[in-house]
Amino acid sequence: xxxxxxxxxxxxxxxxxxxxxxxxxxxxxxxxxxxxxxxxxxxxxxxxxxxxxxxxxxxxxxxxxxxxxxxxxxxxxxxxxxxxxxxxxxxxxxxxxxxxxxxxxxxxxxxxxxxxxxxxxxxxxxxxxxxxxxxxxxxxxxxxxxxxxxxxxxxxxxxxxxxxxxxxxxxxxxxxxxxxxxxxxxxxxxxxxxxxxxxxxxxxxxxxxxxxxxxxxxxxxxxxxxxxxxxxxxxxxxxxxxxxxxxxxxxxxxxxxxxxxxxxxxxxxxxxxxxxxxxxxxxxxxxxxxxxxxxxxxxxxxxxxxxxxxxxxxxxxxxxxxxxxxxxxxxxxxxxxxxxxxxxxxxxxxxxxxxxxxxxxxxxxxxxxxxxxxxxxxxxxxxxxxxxxxxxxxxxxxxxxxxxxxxxxxxxxxxxxxxxxxxxxxxxxxxxxxxxxxxxxxxxxxxxxxxxxxxxxxxxxxxxxxxxxxxxxxxxxxxxxxxxxxxx
Numbered sequence: 001x002x003x004x005x006x007x008x009x010x011x012x013x014x015x016x017x018x019x020x021x022x023x024x025x026x027x028x029x030x031x032x033x034x035x036x037x038x039x040x041x042x043x044x045x046x047x048x049x050x051x052x053x054x055x056x057x058x059x060x061x062x063x064x065x066x067x068x069x070x071x072x073x074x075x076x077x078x079x080x081x082x083x084x085x086x087x088x089x090x091x092x093x094x095x096x097x098x099x100x101x102x103x104x105x106x107x108x109x110x111x112x113x114x115x116x117x118x119x120x121x122x123x124x125x126x127x128x129x130x131x132x133x134x135x136x137x138x139x140x141x142x143x144x145x146x147x148x149x150x151x152x153x154x155x156x157x158x159x160x161x162x163x164x165x166x167x168x169x170x171x172x173x174x175x176x177x178x179x180x181x182x183x184x185x186x187x188x189x190x191x192x193x194x195x196x197x198x199x200x201x202x203x204x205x206x207x208x209x210x211x212x213x214x215x216x217x218x219x220x221x222x223x224x225x226x227x228x229x230x231x232x233x234x235x236x237x238x239x240x241x242x243x244x245x246x247x248x249x250x251x252x253x254x255x256x257x258x259x260x261x262x263x264x265x266x267x268x269x270x271x272x273x274x275x276x277x278x279x280x281x282x283x284x285x286x287x288x289x290x291x292x293x294x295x296x297x298x299x300x301x302x303x304x305x306x307x308x309x310x311x312x313x314x315x316x317x318x319x320x321x322x323x324x325x326x327x328x329x330x331x332x333x334x335x336x337x338x339x340x341x342x343x344x345x346x347x348x349x350x351x352x353x354x355x356x357x358x359x360x361x362x363x364x365x366x367x368x369x370x371x372x373x374x375x376x377x378x379x380x381x382x383x384x385x386x387x388x389x390x391x392x393x394x395x396x397x398x399x400x401x402x403x404x405x406x407x408x409x410x411x412x413x414x415x416x417x418x419x420x421x422x423x424x425x426x427x428x429x430x431x432x433x434x435x436x437x438x439x440x441x442x443x444x445x446x447x448x449x450x451x452x453x454x455x456x457x458x459x460x461x462x463x464x465x466x467x468x469x470x471x472x473x474x475x476x477x478x479x480x481x482x483x484x485x486x487x488x
Contacts, residue, residue, distance in 0.1 A: 023063070028072060028375040030054060030063035038065035040217050048360045051075060052389040061373035064384075067217045071382040072372065075389040077396065077420035083372055083383070084427030089115065091372075092428045093365040095382045099215040099222050099231055103238060109286035111294055115367050115428075118278045122287060127432045129267045133180045134436060141336050143179045144440055147172050148447040155452060155485040162457035162482035165307075169300040169444075170197055176440060177295050181288055182248050183263035195244045200297050202237030204475055209234075213474065216363070238289065245288050249281070264288070295433040297477075298358040299440050304478045305356040306349070306445055309403060310454040311463055311483065316405060317454060320348055324450050330488075334446045336439060342446070343415035347408035349441050350415075353423040355403050360388035361474050362425060387422060388476075396420045452485040 023032075031054060033039035043050050043066075055062045055075035062073040074080050083091040092115040094100060100112050107113050110122055134140045151172060155165075168188070174197055175185045186193035202208065211230020215222040222231055252265045261267050265288070271279040310317040323344045328334060339346060362385040369379050392400040396418070397407065410416040424431040431437070448454070456463055464479045 023070070024376070024378070026374075026376040027070070028061040028063035028373070028377070029058040030073075031058070031065070033065050036068065038067050038069075040066055048386055048388040051361075051384065051386045052392070055386075055389065059373070061375050063375075066382075067219075069217075069382055071384055072366075072377055073384045073386055075386045076393060077390050077422065079373060080385060080390060080422065081419075081426065084385075084425070084429065087370060087372070088428045090366055090368050090370040091364055091383060093367040093380070095216060095363045095365050096380060097216050097219050099212055099219070102231075102235055105282070105286065108283050109290040110432075111290040113286075118283075120428075121278050122283065123428070123432060125268070125271070126287065126291070129264050130180060130433060130436060132261075132267070133263065134439070140176065140180060140436060141439060141443070143185070144176055144443045145334070145447070147175055147185070148444050151444070152447060152451050155448070156487060158485060160484055160486055162459065162484050164480055164482045166300065166304050166478070166480060167197070169303050170200075170297060172444070173299040173303075173440060174200075174292065174296040176436070177292055179263075180436070181264040181291060183252075183266070192244060192248065196241060196292055197296075199237040199241040199244070200293060202240075203234050203293060204297055204477070205233070206475075206477070209474060241289050241292070242285050245285050249284060249288075264291075291433070294431060295437060297475075299437045301475075301477050302349075302352060302356070302358065302437075302441060303444055305352050305476075306441070307448075307454055307483050308464065308478055308481070309348070309352055309355075310449070311456050313403060316348065316403075317449070320344055321449050321453070324446055328446075328450060330450070332450075334443060334450070336442070338446070339442060340415075343409060343413060344405060345442065345446060346415040347405040349438070349445060350408045350417055350421060350423075351403060351405040354391045354397075354421060356476050356478070357388050357391055357423050358431075358476075359423075359425075359474065360476055361386060362429070364429065385425070387425065390420060390422055393420070448485070451487060453488050455484040455486055457482040457484060 031039050031042070033042065051062065051064070051073045052075055054064065055073065060074075060076050060079045062075060064071050064073050074083060094112050094114050096114075101107075104112050107116075110119060110126060113119050113122075151165075151168070154168065155163075171188045171193060174193060178185055178193065178196075208230040211227045212234055214227045215231050221227045249265055249269075252263075252269060256266060256269055256273075258270060258273070261270065265284070268279060268284050268287075272281070272284075310320075323342055324334075327338055327341045364383040364385060366377055366379055366381045366383060370377050391397075394400055408416055408421075424434040424437075460482065464481050
């Protein structure tokens, strides 16, 4: 009896293993990993690099089994363009898992909401409305410059002492979105501003982000400590942000004037009052929350990485400051019209965006049965866009591991951005706030570099290395460090 039971057990194990290692016909190649767990244990602390290395071995369309799911990983620009532009509808879904459903309260917002007519409508509305407030009488350029002036006032007050301005930069970039979305700015200690910044930090916290990634790979772990605790903290922060936004929306409802569209919220309320079914108050709350999540921490991190690069490469700083002084002198006021006259500044910003991506890995899913690179991909297949690998691809970038702004300068000395420079993604899921983010980066950087020489903390023995970052491959947040701003 025991022998028969053992034989049945081993036959079941053998059958289960055969089923596990069997893939459907015409599937993309890739490592199968272990039964049940797939390759989850082999990703390491920097999964973007692991995916890149597997892609070299198995091909441009990589099939990686994570948990019980086969995932498609895209590591190169040509394949990304094929998926995100030529087959936009098929590759614009989001990964379907319980934690994402909770985070979107079903399917609200735009960042993690699934592809649908509703999502398309709201994304168009976001892009159109943000562009409306980038120019004209409510020009965001003026507001960014005014915020930058407040920054320089603060930096002067430091009197050459080493400071960590990461939190200040985060509040500055958050205030710019407050202008566009809420119609006003806040003092840096105002409860509304502090609440938004604090909740964003809670959502993108590296430890909690790791819990979210784990819950995506193994949905059942969502309810098992310590993963459950990390996920609960993220959801708690999300709800806190929603409540703060709700109070501002309530104020707008009481002061609404259809003849004076002050900001994003007013424009959205106008659609609601017109009786358009897709425009609801709950969608507005989650949409605004997504805009703050996507457009504040990422921009402030990039500005911090700019300072990090200026410290590490003093010759680059000298070249950048010379160009600024040649155009503006020591006291001239910068504006967006100066961009074409400052190709090296633009090259520097784009090299920082390449070297320290806003988002290393982006998660999507297929909305229908489709194909990519000649391989069949079923509906609801998770898709991982390895933007880091695309921005570090040696086939496109000469010596990609080296920081070199000159790669964005052509033979005539003009700024040049190749198609495969995609820190904001491409296609239907491209960041809708890219232009606003680039405006901020240009105006803030020029303002700081024109007024101050950026120097390392004299009490710090070594600078943070260029490959130090926080975020586990998804986000590339800089480590804390202090900087001396020497007025010139």
